[in-house]
Amino acid sequence: xxxxxxxxxxxxxxxxxxxxxxxxxxxxxxxxxxxxxxxxxxxxxxxxxxxxxxxxxxxxxxxxxxxxxxxxxxxxxxxxxxxxxxxxxxxxxxxxxxxxxxxxxxxxxxxxxxxxxxxxxxxxxxxxxxxxxxxxxxxxxxxxxxxxxxxxxxxxxxxxxxxxxxxxxxxxxxxxxxxxxxxxxxxxxxxxxxxxxxxxxxxxxxxxxxxxxxxxxxxxxxxxxxxxxxxxxxx
Ligand code: CA
Numbered sequence: 001x002x003x004x005x006x007x008x009x010x011x012x013x014x015x016x017x018x019x020x021x022x023x024x025x026x027x028x029x030x031x032x033x034x035x036x037x038x039x040x041x042x043x044x045x046x047x048x049x050x051x052x053x054x055x056x057x058x059x060x061x062x063x064x065x066x067x068x069x070x071x072x073x074x075x076x077x078x079x080x081x082x083x084x085x086x087x088x089x090x091x092x093x094x095x096x097x098x099x100x101x102x103x104x105x106x107x108x109x110x111x112x113x114x115x116x117x118x119x120x121x122x123x124x125x126x127x128x129x130x131x132x133x134x135x136x137x138x139x140x141x142x143x144x145x146x147x148x149x150x151x152x153x154x155x156x157x158x159x160x161x162x163x164x165x166x167x168x169x170x171x172x173x174x175x176x177x178x179x180x181x182x183x184x185x186x187x188x189x190x191x192x193x194x195x196x197x198x199x200x201x202x203x204x205x206x207x208x209x210x211x212x213x214x215x216x217x218x219x220x221x222x223x224x225x226x227x228x229x230x231x232x233x234x235x
Contacts, residue, residue, distance in 0.1 A: 003117050004028045006047040008038040008064065009079065010056050018051060021106050022113070035059025042068050049117055051109075052096070053079045062094055069095035075116040079104075139174050141235040144213055144222070146174055153213075160212050165190065169205050170213070173223060173233035182230040206231055 005027045009015040019029045030045045032038040034057040042050060050068070054061035065076050078099040080086050086099060100112055139146040145154040151167055153160045162170065168190050173181070183199035191197065210217040224232045
């Protein structure tokens with residue numbers, strides 16, 4: 001898609017030079033010579049970028065920028081002639097995206113135009129990008145609820161006090177609900193490779209967890225011992 005650029009400049013020679021160079025670069029160009037014409041052209045043409053001179057007849061560039069900002073989300077590159085104009089552009093926070101001081105080289109101007117177009121294109125693509133599905137942050141198992149963000153476990157709506165590793169272990173088991181997991185796997189995944197303990201650590205933590213989440217810890221129905229294998233979380 002060809003980017004459309006609106007050139008707003010009352011000095012005809014400069015307006016024509018800008019238009020010529022932009023067309024040479026492959027842009028579609030529309031021009032306006034005063035502030036009122038600029039607003040009308042912007043509404044009709046729906047440009048992808050506006051080059052906007054500040055000193056303009058009828059309505060100056062600052063007013064034009066202010067008005068267009070409320071209507072459309074288009075990058076506006078101000079053309080300023082003097083330092084005190086730059087101060088106005090920056091100080092007034094009129095919503096211009098960039099400015100360039102006259103006199104400027106065409107090469108410099110083209111670079112700015114390209115940079116501003118690229119930035120808005122990236123913003124647009126960001127806005128269109130599919131929302132990444134966040135992993136489930138709350139796991140429900142009947143009356144047992146794991147809130148991953150708050151690192152909180154509720155049983156019958158009452159928060160349980162779990163040690164950090166108990167929480168990690170329960171979370172790991174819960175995420176692999178229904179799967180038989182060996183003690184070594186659990187040890188690796190929950191405690192990490194560097195952990196020097198043995199699989200007895202897993203048994204101890206499982207028994208602590210059972211005390212907290214099982215109705216009858218002696219006859220567990222949530223964390224089941226799988227003979228010769230390890231443990232399985234049943235939910
Ligand atoms: Ca001017």
